[in-house]
Amino acid sequence: MRFAVLLKWVPDLVEDLEVDDEGTGVDTEDLKFKLNEFDDHALEQALLLAGEGDEVVALTLEGDGAEKMLCTAIAKGASRGIRLTGSSSLDTAGLADSFSQALGADTYDLILTGVQSVDDRDGQLGPVLAARMGLPCVSVVSEVGLEGSTAMVAKEYSGGMVAEFEVDLPAVLGIQAASEAPRYAPVSRVRQVQQTVDLEEFAVSGTGASSGSSITGMAQPESGGGAKMLTGLDELVEVLNGLGVT
Amino acid sequence: MAGVLVVCEHLSGGFADITFEMLGLASSLQVGEVSAVAFGSMADRSGELGAASTVISAGCSDDFNPEEYAAAAKSAVETTSPDLVLVASTSMGYDIANPLAATLGIPLIAYCTGIEPEEGAFVCTSSLYGGKMGVTSTVPGPAVVMMLSGAHNADDGRIEGSPGVSDLGAVDTPGRVRFKQLIEPDQGDVDITQSGVLVAIGRGIGGKDDIEVAEELADLLDADMACSRPLVDAGWMPKSRQVGKSGMRVKPSLYIALGISGAPEHIEGMKDSATIIAINSDENAPIFDVADYGMAEDLFDVCEELIEELE
Numbered sequence: 001m002r003f004a005v006l007l008k009w010v011p012d013l014v015e016d017l018e019v020d021d022e023g024t025g026v027d028t029e030d031l032k033f034k035l036n037e038f039d040d041h042a043l044e045q046a047l048l049l050a051g052e053g054d055e056v057v058a059l060t061l062e063g064d065g066a067e068k069m070l071c072t073a074i075a076k077g078a079s080r081g082i083r084l085t086g087s088s089s090l091d092t093a094g095l096a097d098s099f100s101q102a103l104g105a106d107t108y109d110l111i112l113t114g115v116q117s118v119d120d121r122d123g124q125l126g127p128v129l130a131a132r133m134g135l136p137c138v139s140v141v142s143e144v145g146l147e148g149s150t151a152m153v154a155k156e157y158s159g160g161m162v163a164e165f166e167v168d169l170p171a172v173l174g175i176q177a178a179s180e181a182p183r184y185a186p187v188s189r190v191r192q193v194q195q196t197v198d199l200e201e202f203a204v205s206g207t208g209a210s211s212g213s214s215i216t217g218m219a220q221p222e223s224g225g226g227a228k229m230l231t232g233l234d235e236l237v238e239v240l241n242g243l244g245v246t
Numbered sequence: 247m248a249g250v251l252v253v254c255e256h257l258s259g260g261f262a263d264i265t266f267e268m269l270g271l272a273s274s275l276q277v278g279e280v281s282a283v284a285f286g287s288m289a290d291r292s293g294e295l296g297a298a299s300t301v302i303s304a305g306c307s308d309d310f311n312p313e314e315y316a317a318a319a320k321s322a323v324e325t326t327s328p329d330l331v332l333v334a335s336t337s338m339g340y341d342i343a344n345p346l347a348a349t350l351g352i353p354l355i356a357y358c359t360g361i362e363p364e365e366g367a368f369v370c371t372s373s374l375y376g377g378k379m380g381v382t383s384t385v386p387g388p389a390v391v392m393m394l395s396g397a398h399n400a401d402d403g404r405i406e407g408s409p410g411v412s413d414l415g416a417v418d419t420p421g422r423v424r425f426k427q428l429i430e431p432d433q434g435d436v437d438i439t440q441s442g443v444l445v446a447i448g449r450g451i452g453g454k455d456d457i458e459v460a461e462e463l464a465d466l467l468d469a470d471m472a473c474s475r476p477l478v479d480a481g482w483m484p485k486s487r488q489v490g491k492s493g494m495r496v497k498p499s500l501y502i503a504l505g506i507s508g509a510p511e512h513i514e515g516m517k518d519s520a521t522i523i524a525i526n527s528d529e530n531a532p533i534f535d536v537a538d539y540g541m542a543e544d545l546f547d548v549c550e551e552l553i554e555e556l557e
Contacts, residue, residue, distance in 0.1 A: 011375065013375060013376045013378060013507065016528075016530065017375055017378050017379060019379075026375065026379065037476075041479065096348075115340070116340075118374060118375045118376055119374055119375060120356060121355065121356060121357070121372055121374055121381055121383065122353065122354055122355065122356065123343070123344045123347060123348075123354040123356050123392075124340050124344055124356065126344075127312075127340060127341055127344035127345050127348075128344045128345075128347075128348050130345070131344065131345040131348035131349050132348060136312070136313060136420075136422040136423045137312060137341065137345070138312055138341065138423060139312075139337065139340040139341050139344075140337040140340060140492065142492075152426070154429075155337060156337055156492040157257060157336075157337050157338070157492070158257070158262070158336060158337070158491060158492065158495070158514075159257075159431065159494065159495060160430075160431030160432075160485070160486075160488070160492070160493055160494055161257065161258075161428060161429070161430065161431060162428070162429040162431075163309070163310065163425065163426075163427070163428050163429070164425075164426040164427050164428075164429065165311075165312075165423050165424060165425055165426060166423070166424040166426055167422065167423050167424075168422040168423075171422070174340065176492065177475075177478075177479045178479075180481070181479060181480050181481045211353060211354075212352065212353030212354075212385065212386075212389075213353045213355060213383045213384065213385035213386075213389070214383065214384055215381055215382065215383055216369070216382050216383065216384045217381070217382035218379055218380070218381050218382065219379070219380050219382075220378065220379060220380070220530065221373075221377070221378075221379075221380050221532060221535060226534070226535050226536055226537060226538065227524060227534040227535070227536075227537040227538060227539055227540030228538065228539050228540070229534075229539075229540045229541070229542065230539055230540065230541045231541075233548070233551045233552060233555060236523070236539075236541060236548070236552065237552070237555055239523065239539050240467075240523075243499070243500055243521055245443055245467050245468070245469075245500055246467070246556060
């Protein structure tokens with residue numbers, strides 16, 4: 001069985017975000033990026049599902065972070081890493097177009113990606129990709145089991161409700177959480193992969209895919225809009241006393 | 247026909263609040279007739295959808311099915327040719343809106359909190375980057391827009407009436423996705439939806455061993471522990487304690503958020519708490535927008551001092 005995992009490099013929200021000079025994007029100059037956390041769960045889920053003789057292939061767009069993401073995936077147990085070159089569009093429509101080309105060059109039983117990312121303004125990658133490839137898709141998945149040519153998946157709803165679906169393979173899954181917390185790859189192991197493994201490349205041909213909309217403005221919501229800011233413990237204790245909980 | 251089509255969401259035998267939030271919004275936009283597509287037997291309850299002038303009855307199973315519901319929504323769009331399609335930004339909505347826009351070849355805007363019509367186009371504000379940025383997009387109609395729940399008042403769209411019902415007929419799908427069963431949440435040892443006071447921890451707690459401080463504080467306040475999603479995913483807290491979109495919706499008299507940044511997914515589950523106190527070292531954290539009281543300080547310093555004071 002062959003699994004594909006799609007990875008995306010996104011701003012680390014621990015950092016302070018600022019609007020760029022044009023006023024339509026995030027200023028990325030000194031911004032730290034990281035692997036989309038849901039993609040990390042998608043990778044973990046694929047690694048947990050893969051058995052003897054199975055293959056887990058990690059794919060991402062070339063650029064900052066690509067080598068680190070792919071080598072880390074291999075250090076964790078992925079079989080191969082493919083870097084997509086020649087793609088210019090980073091919105092969901094463009095990503096779906098690029099990934100569908102690369103995935104179409106081989107056969108995959110299950111394609112996993114994070115349920116969403118912090119910047120997917122024009123839609124979630126999993127279901128958009130599935131529609132483009134004509135595959136079934138379930139999003140917000142937190143459990144996956146394989147039974148022959150089908151997958152049993154748990155999809156989370158609001159209020160802690162979960163629905164179970166049986167899905168014919170090949171299929172695309174938008175992973176909310178892997179059944180186990182994502183494993184850690186020691187830096188030394190990642191370095192070793194960087195020195196010994198050749199990452200593959202796939203050239204994407206001219207993509208005309210577009211989100212069909214443009215960003216016309218970006219702003220940080222007013223901070224502390226609603227909250228009365230307290231300074232010092234005394235004020236906090238006063239509030240708690242007032243609420244009668246102390 | 248122009249106008250707005252609202253894709254209704256239902257769960258547990260009733261329309262979800264977001265359905266009425268979208269209906270209220272659709273009416274307020276004044277861009278033509280409002281229609282609503284309801285699935286399965288929910289279409290029999292068209293009287294609850296009085297904010298719409300037409301209800302499209304999609305012959306689907308009552309249980310959500312990604313393939314079936316997306317196909318039905320597409321068929322409803324083809325029947326009504328709306329300028330704007332509103333879909334909930336929810337688990338079900340993800341599997342309806344995306345294939346809908348992709349197969350129709352029309353634009354989609356996600357995580358939307360507000361829409362303004364402008365010369366045949368729609369100016370949409372989306373909450374991105376974990377709620378840290380408001381992003382404005384201009385999109386020409388027809389377009390699909392996914393609405394975040396809680397951005398509008400559900401009561402504005404909760405209007406009784408007798409809209410015309412138009413039958414879409416059965417939906418034909420390849421049947422590659424099959425619904426098996428719905429599993430109710432495991433309440434765990436404590437049902438946090440019933441708690442009076444909650445001490446909720448987020449990513450800012452740092453590590454698993456650091457949870458102890460919050461537990462000690464919860465003990466002293468006679469509170470139950472709750473958390474945001476990442477702590478459950480990391481295996482540090484049980485799922486039954488998770489507050490937010492895919493977890494529990496809580497409304498305690500007091501919700502103390504420790505090291506929670508306030509992503510829209512979390513806020514959805516706790517914004518109805520009577521009083522919210524947020525402690526987070528990042529003064530720009532969006533949690534301060536919904537909190538009644540905030541402290542932009544290190545949560546461990548505050549907790550330790552408070553524990554000492556309470557003891």
